[in-house]
Amino acid sequence: MVKPLTESMVFSVPLILAGLGIAVGFRAGLFNIGAQGQIIVGAIVAAWLGFAFDLPPVVHLLVAILGGAIGGAVYGGIPGVLKARFGANEVIVTIMLNYIAVYLISFILRQPTFNPGRTGQRSPAVSADATYPLLIPEWLVPGNTFRLHWGFVVAVLATVFVWWLLERSTVGFEIRAVGANPKAARTAGMSVGRTTIITMVVAGALAGLAATGQVLGTEGSLTAGVAASYGFDAITVALLGRSRPWGTFFAGLLFGALKAGGFLMQSLTQTPIDIVLVVQSLIVLFIAAPPLVRTIFRLPAPSARPRSRRAVKEAAA
């Protein structure tokens, strides 16, 4: 009964984290297709720190997490700098960087350090100290097989952080301003270039965190398919969440459930897993539909109702 829920949560971890990264980019007006590459690079760094070093418990995990985030941040920062300095289009740059990352990981997995078994598919296992502990320990529910790990807590914390960043921090104010009206942002003294770089670094770091959920948690080592299609699904997740932190969180949970359920469905009833893709696509279509339908049939937008009932400033003057 509980296992399907925890499995959904396991699958949602990378979706939520990478989705948050995409969402931050959207808010700054950036279409970051590069979560895939950022996940891969984050995964390489996190895995390497996880198996090649011997550090005390807790510290080792924190170092590996941080390394993964930094790996993703650097890889996300590249298109940010290129756009800020030379006006390079972030869509094209991130797509190209995705290819580079894919070839980078298959190259790295053939290096002796990463490839003791000479399969070219899987790195050594990450040391136990650098692995996310399971969230539901044996002593709480004896005999459980839940795979849910602390990566999910990281996803929750990241959601809170992104909410704070966008809604409460000066940096987020700049991100939103630049995304909504770069000209007005510039007139107000903000640096569009600096904000672009910061946004891409944050987005990359979040994708890097998504990678840690896989290599330090679910998978336990670096594999060639570590990023699966998470980097691309994350775009859908962010769209579905309307680029809001909690919206993205719940969209990530939903897509995690669809992913987890899809595998189960296929093995139990032979329903092709592609149906999940169809369902996902329909969801996105319906979410995107209201404006679309309005445009097609030229319907007026429902008028905005101010949230508060505060009396109109009639009495003044």
Place this chain on the structure above:
Amino acid sequence: MKLELRGITKVFGPLVANDHIDLVVEPGEIHALLGENGAGKSTLMNVLYGLYDPDGGEILLDGEQVRFKGPGDAVAAGIGMVHQHFMLVPVFTVAESVALGYEPAGPGGVLDLDRARQRVTEISERFGFHVDPDALIEDLPVGVQQRVEIIKALSRDAKVLILDEPTAVLTPQETDELIGIMGELKEAGTSIVFITHKLREVRAVADKITVIRRGKVVGEASPSSTETELASMMVGRSVSLTVDKEPATPGGPAFVVEDLTVVSPAGNVLVDDISFEVRAGEILCIAGVQGNGQTELAEAILGLEEVDSGRMVLDGTELGGTGVRDRLRAGIGFVPEDRSTDGVISSFTIAENLVLDIYDTPDFARGVTMSPTKVAENAVRRADEFDVRYTDVQDPISTLSGGNAQKVVLAREMSRPLRLLVASQPTRGLDVGSIEFVHNRVVRERDKGTPCIIVSTELDEVLGLADRIAVMYRGRIVGVVDGADADRDMLGLMMAGVPLEDARRQAAEHHSVLGEADRAETPGAPAAAAETPHTPDPASPEERP
């Protein structure tokens, strides 16, 4: 076509924007709607155009009740609208823009651009528009873009044309032309609903005037009423249409510009070797026809525009090499010319827009954490001070009326300690009451000893506000005149590039009607751009003898 609105009511949350409004527009009538900022004029027109669903009331065309589900229905019924902020696609040609939305399709669904082109030419010729169907929108001056909007409406056989503040962005010259066009349309039987805050225009063209205040019709006025009468009817109190100010008591030069040159990336010299100074406690108005380098000059002062040569010194400190943020922090208040693109972020709340360039100061943020409470408190204080008509400071600024959005920009830029104020078209879109308020604030800022630079294309504003006037023409300063001995005719000539002394002589020999009116100091000058054939035509200097 006879248009009748009966009991139109439109509610936004707790706000009644239109409260049982009745309005009758006869065929071939120019009906002016007057009212304060936020009175509900644009809302009423949006209801009429099918953009808003009314909460009550009915619309009748030639006595028959109609219901519009959207602008498509309104257009089909013969209603055309030119919005307060009109939106054309910059990379389209005129013909494409006109075709957009109704797409005359030829065989096989291919867009029939030839027909659209033909239509543009036809309408252009009939009303004397002089619009080239193949010109790109982005290359056209704002006045011509507006004509494209009108052509667009007419090409769909509009019998009722709504013009929402069409003259706010026009030069006096373009305004004259628009007034001429309105006359032509009226002759052809088109009814026009005309919204403006400029009372002389109303008196010049309107057949009938309806005044709206706080969502209700407060009465009708005849076009022969004086400006003062109209103004007090609008605002509900008496308004001073002239600026009351003591003579300036300027100190030393506080802001000095030396040999400033700005060249566009394409190599055009936009600001051409300009030098001037503004003294502490003095208002310097930069007058000129739109597009003669004033925008670039203002932007160069803030650091938005790259300077090719020359220097600017504020209170002894060189500005060169510092960024926009440094200059804002150094105490420059900057009101951009175009509030919707540069001044506000429409999806941000009113409160956020009120701190757009001070959000990270200690008043609103500790470290990188902002305080929403302080931002909100500040917003309520500023909005009340500047009489912004809002419902909740946490509403997006896009829910404010045009004039109220402008007041937000002014409130933000003028309510912190300033060492230099640079304001472009500060009163664009404001009602007469708010203009009075803003002018008084500028004078108060001056009296505190702040050097003020006001860029304006409105001669009335320049003449009323300035202690000194610098006239710009083609990127240069033609001359600097003392505010006290400037007159309308002389400035008009200088705006056309005539040097100071020649302008003074010519103006003395030959007065225009408006100039005469100023001289005689009749209250509520009999002003009508259309009736002033002698007004110097600043836009076409070649045509002058």
